[in-house]
Amino acid sequence: IHEHVSPDxxxxxxxxxxxxxxxxxxxxxxxxxxxxSVTRILYSENDVLGRRYIKxxxxxxxxxxxxxxxxxxxxxWNGDEPELAAVSTGSHTDAIPYSGKYDGxxxxxxxxxxxxxxxxxxxxxxxxxxxIMFTSEEPTxxxxxxxxxxxxxxxxxxxxxxxxxxxxxxxxxxxAAKAAGYSNxxxxxxxxxxxxxYSAFVELHIEQGPILEEEAIPIxxxxxxxxxxxxxxxxxxxxxxxxxxxxxxxxxAGLAAAELALAVExxxxxxxxxxxxxxxGILDLHxxxxxxxxxxxxxxxxxxxxxxxxxxTVVEKIHQSAxxxxxxxxxxxxxxxxxxxxxPASSEEFIIKAAESSARELNLPYKKMISRAYHDSLFMxxxxxxxxxxxxxxxxxxxxxEEYASPEAITDGVKVLALxxxxxxxx
Amino acid sequence: IHEHVSPDxxxxxxxxxxxxxxxxxxxxxxxxxxxxSVTRILYSENDVLGRRYIKxxxxxxxxxxxxxxxxxxxxxWNGDEPELAAVSTGSHTDAIPYSGKYDGxxxxxxxxxxxxxxxxxxxxxxxxxxxIMFTSEEPTxxxxxxxxxxxxxxxxxxxxxxxxxxxxxxxxxxxAAKAAGYSNxxxxxxxxxxxxxYSAFVELHIEQGPILEEEAIPIxxxxxxxxxxxxxxxxxxxxxxxxxxxxxxxxxAGLAAAELALAVExxxxxxxxxxxxxxxGILDLHxxxxxxxxxxxxxxxxxxxxxxxxxxTVVEKIHQSAxxxxxxxxxxxxxxxxxxxxxPASSEEFIIKAAESSARELNLPYKKMISRAYHDSLFMxxxxxxxxxxxxxxxxxxxxxEEYASPEAITDGVKVLALxxxxxxxx
Ligand SMILES: [Mn+2]
Ligand SMILES: [Mn+2]
Ligand SMILES: [Mn+2]
Ligand SMILES: [Mn+2]
Numbered sequence: 001i002h003e004h005v006s007p008d009x010x011x012x013x014x015x016x017x018x019x020x021x022x023x024x025x026x027x028x029x030x031x032x033x034x035x036x037s038v039t040r041i042l043y044s045e046n047d048v049l050g051r052r053y054i055k056x057x058x059x060x061x062x063x064x065x066x067x068x069x070x071x072x073x074x075x076x077w078n079g080d081e082p083e084l085a086a087v088s089t090g091s092h093t094d095a096i097p098y099s100g101k102y103d104g105x106x107x108x109x110x111x112x113x114x115x116x117x118x119x120x121x122x123x124x125x126x127x128x129x130x131x132i133m134f135t136s137e138e139p140t141x142x143x144x145x146x147x148x149x150x151x152x153x154x155x156x157x158x159x160x161x162x163x164x165x166x167x168x169x170x171x172x173x174x175x176a177a178k179a180a181g182y183s184n185x186x187x188x189x190x191x192x193x194x195x196x197x198y199s200a201f202v203e204l205h206i207e208q209g210p211i212l213e214e215e216a217i218p219i220x221x222x223x224x225x226x227x228x229x230x231x232x233x234x235x236x237x238x239x240x241x242x243x244x245x246x247x248x249x250x251x252x253a254g255l256a257a258a259e260l261a262l263a264v265e266x267x268x269x270x271x272x273x274x275x276x277x278x279x280x281g282i283l284d285l286h287x288x289x290x291x292x293x294x295x296x297x298x299x300x301x302x303x304x305x306x307x308x309x310x311x312x313t314v315v316e317k318i319h320q321s322a323x324x325x326x327x328x329x330x331x332x333x334x335x336x337x338x339x340x341x342x343x344p345a346s347s348e349e350f351i352i353k354a355a356e357s358s359a360r361e362l363n364l365p366y367k368k369m370i371s372r373a374y375h376d377s378l379f380m381x382x383x384x385x386x387x388x389x390x391x392x393x394x395x396x397x398x399x400x401x402e403e404y405a406s407p408e409a410i411t412d413g414v415k416v417l418a419l420x421x422x423x424x425x426x427x
Numbered sequence: 428i429h430e431h432v433s434p435d436x437x438x439x440x441x442x443x444x445x446x447x448x449x450x451x452x453x454x455x456x457x458x459x460x461x462x463x464s465v466t467r468i469l470y471s472e473n474d475v476l477g478r479r480y481i482k483x484x485x486x487x488x489x490x491x492x493x494x495x496x497x498x499x500x501x502x503x504w505n506g507d508e509p510e511l512a513a514v515s516t517g518s519h520t521d522a523i524p525y526s527g528k529y530d531g532x533x534x535x536x537x538x539x540x541x542x543x544x545x546x547x548x549x550x551x552x553x554x555x556x557x558x559i560m561f562t563s564e565e566p567t568x569x570x571x572x573x574x575x576x577x578x579x580x581x582x583x584x585x586x587x588x589x590x591x592x593x594x595x596x597x598x599x600x601x602x603a604a605k606a607a608g609y610s611n612x613x614x615x616x617x618x619x620x621x622x623x624x625y626s627a628f629v630e631l632h633i634e635q636g637p638i639l640e641e642e643a644i645p646i647x648x649x650x651x652x653x654x655x656x657x658x659x660x661x662x663x664x665x666x667x668x669x670x671x672x673x674x675x676x677x678x679x680a681g682l683a684a685a686e687l688a689l690a691v692e693x694x695x696x697x698x699x700x701x702x703x704x705x706x707x708g709i710l711d712l713h714x715x716x717x718x719x720x721x722x723x724x725x726x727x728x729x730x731x732x733x734x735x736x737x738x739x740t741v742v743e744k745i746h747q748s749a750x751x752x753x754x755x756x757x758x759x760x761x762x763x764x765x766x767x768x769x770x771p772a773s774s775e776e777f778i779i780k781a782a783e784s785s786a787r788e789l790n791l792p793y794k795k796m797i798s799r800a801y802h803d804s805l806f807m808x809x810x811x812x813x814x815x816x817x818x819x820x821x822x823x824x825x826x827x828x829e830e831y832a833s834p835e836a837i838t839d840g841v842k843v844l845a846l847x848x849x850x851x852x853x854x
Contacts, residue, residue: 208671242706243800244635258685279669373670
């Protein structure tokens with residue numbers, strides 16, 4: 001019988017900072033947009049190449065690799081007691097259009113490197129350790145965020161929705177997955193995981209906010225994840241010729257959309273809370289010609305809060321605005337669809353404590369904080385105890401090419417993750 | 428020596444209404460969008476097929492066909508005195524995305540049928556008669572309206588602009604034209620026409636407004652064309668993650684665009700004139716993801732009036748709004764470009780009179796009116812006396828699939844055009 005002890009954190013945790021940097025750059029080269037931006041869309045050629053790259057890294061680290069029906073990727077290091085529930089860690093590698101190379105990627109490449117760190121230190125886990133690359137955390141292609149982790153969490157409505165989901169080219173989710181090589185995709189329930197499959201889940205991620213950098217604190221320990229709601233809205237009017245249709249006769253679907261976008265901002269600010277945010281990231285006009293009055297408009301709205309009730313009030317106010325704009329402008333509100341309205345999640349105390357003591361042992365100051373962005377952890381929380389570890393990023397930037405975390409910040413994060421996994425694997 | 432007399436309008440002007448209907452349907456089948464919508468973009472495969480169709484019809488009508496360097500198509504019926512300046516008529520066949528099958532097309536197919544009508548009646552013109560199909564009246568592909576007629580009018584700034592114009596795929600105007608078979612396109616000045624090349628120009632067109640239909644008047648005689656201005660605007664902000672960036676830190680380029688769109692409407696309405704219109708037909712957000720704050724926005728604005736000064740005041744107010752929104756929201760106004768700001772045009776009295784007497788002789792009630800939409804006639808007015816003939820269209824709809832003119836309305840329009848051409852050819 002082995003003795004399961006944490007490695008001496010100060011002497012033996014050596015991160016291959018340069019090698020890891022190279023991996024960030026290599027993975028970023030699988031992109032549909034030119035560097036320094038990254039665009040990696042679910043089941044695209046570059047996504048498939050990125051997946052191959054990750055599976056190869058997992059194999060090189062001695063992990064045994066499996067993929068589920070929709071391409072969630074698992075790399076397992078079986079511990080001394082492989083029948084125990086594993087400790088898992090991971091994140092995503094898909095990237096929204098024209099974004100950066102750290103969001104999500106840190107939590108995958110960093111997790112594999114944390115395994116390497118532990119192996120190099122001579123550590124042997126008791127519970128198995130598992131690295132997960134989640135399929136499509138970003139909603140880019142099918143309008144559904146955390147597509148993979150929602151399915152792993154066994155959310156049946158989500159599986160039902162996937163059956164009838166198409167992208168904006170009218171390609172079904174199933175066809176897209178098959179084209180990427182996931183021929184078993186229709187067996188969605190095979191990807192469900194039971195509660196208790198994992199004893200703990202930890203996700204390493206850039207903060208995507210400015211706090212750690214501003215306060216010069218290298219580690220954030222996340223105690224809760226803000227609750228997102230996403231809404232799709234369509235307006236329809238009569239359109240017509242931009243010269244010939246006089247102003248009083250118009251019912252311009254584009255102006256209805258413009259008004260609603262500003263109403264979203266107003267309702268969010270009216271909440272009075274700094275924690276309430278709302279964004280119109282998508283606003284499409286049809287037919288989209290300079291001399292044509294928009295006959296259709298489509299908006300996608302994202303609103304979040306750490307307070308679910310307050311966020312739901314904002315959603316309701318947005319709905320009221322959509323109705324009154326539709327009425328006032330005589331445009332039809334042909335869709336007001338709440339795509340998701342998820343509850344927030346709290347981190348589990350014993351994982352927070354493991355991360356805190358890891359940071360302390362590594363002499364790294366840390367701060368307990370809220371995650372305003374949401375993550376696959378939000379859904380892993382439904383089937384496993386969960387917490388997250390944040391590292392600072394430049395100006396809090398994310399979802400754009402300027403997104404950046406320094407090699408030092410990444411190294412600190414990987415060390416804390418490695419030590420946290422080590423501690424959790426013996427609990 | 429022949430005697431040049433108008434044919435007896437009541438007995439001999441027979442329009443092939445059914446054949447003409449079939450031509451509308453056939454031409455509409457060359458479309459990048461499904462029926463009943465029509466999308467025919469400059470130099471696209473369907474545009475080239477449409478051009479071939481028109482040239483073939485011209486040949487079948489016994490016209491001698493030529494094309495200039497950018498694909499303006501001319502079909503000439505040489506009269507008894509071919510050395511005289513010709514009487515010309517024509518319009519365009521390009522169609523903005525998801526529009527209808529009558530805008531422009533009536534003035535081309537209807538003109539060729541008017542020639543057929545005159546030939547069948549036994550009429551022989553004194554001056555040559557010429558049918559013109561203008562290249563790209565619509566600004567869809569290169570952002571420039573009346574691309575062909577502006578060049579024919581010899582506008583040098585326009586020719587200069589074309590040399591450096593690219594579409595949104597970054598394909599240059601020259602390359603696009605060459606791909607469509609116009610290998611001589613770089614010789615732009617070869618398409619300039621001198622003042623005096625035509626003794627008169629008449630364009631037959633659907634009204635694109637509701638007046639003739641509402642008043643049950645079959646013919647409109649256009650006395651002036653409203654003056655358009657087009658503006659391109661770009662805003663730039665920092666973008667960022669829709670969850671992580673708190674509201675006070677944001678400078679959302681999408682909200683700046685939404686505000687400007689509403690400001691355009693306000694300034695137009697503030698003019699107090701029913702003749703002032705303004706439209707935001709294009710509003711693009713970058714990167715265009717639900718969970719990304721827009722870092723860039725692009726608007727294209729169209730504003731028109733029959734009063735040039737009043738319209739220019741609206742343009743100036745839009746500029747002021749763009750500046751103050753940029754300032755208030757801390758977004759950069761990276762472009763505010765007036766693409767064109769054309770003067771209005773007046774019809775020539777002798778052509779108005781020819782159209783009026785033609786309508787009277789045909790027992791068709793007519794109304795003198797303003798054209799709020801603009802047309803190639805606006806630029807033909809720079810090198811030739813000009814007027815237009817309107818026919819009613821369903822609810823005034825245009826630039827959408829519901830655009831419709833009845834076979835009766837079209838027949839009446841063709842008859843008036845034929846008789847007007849006959850009269851002008853002897854003047
Ligand atoms: Mn993200
Ligand atoms: Mn992420
Ligand atoms: Mn048009
Ligand atoms: Mn037209």
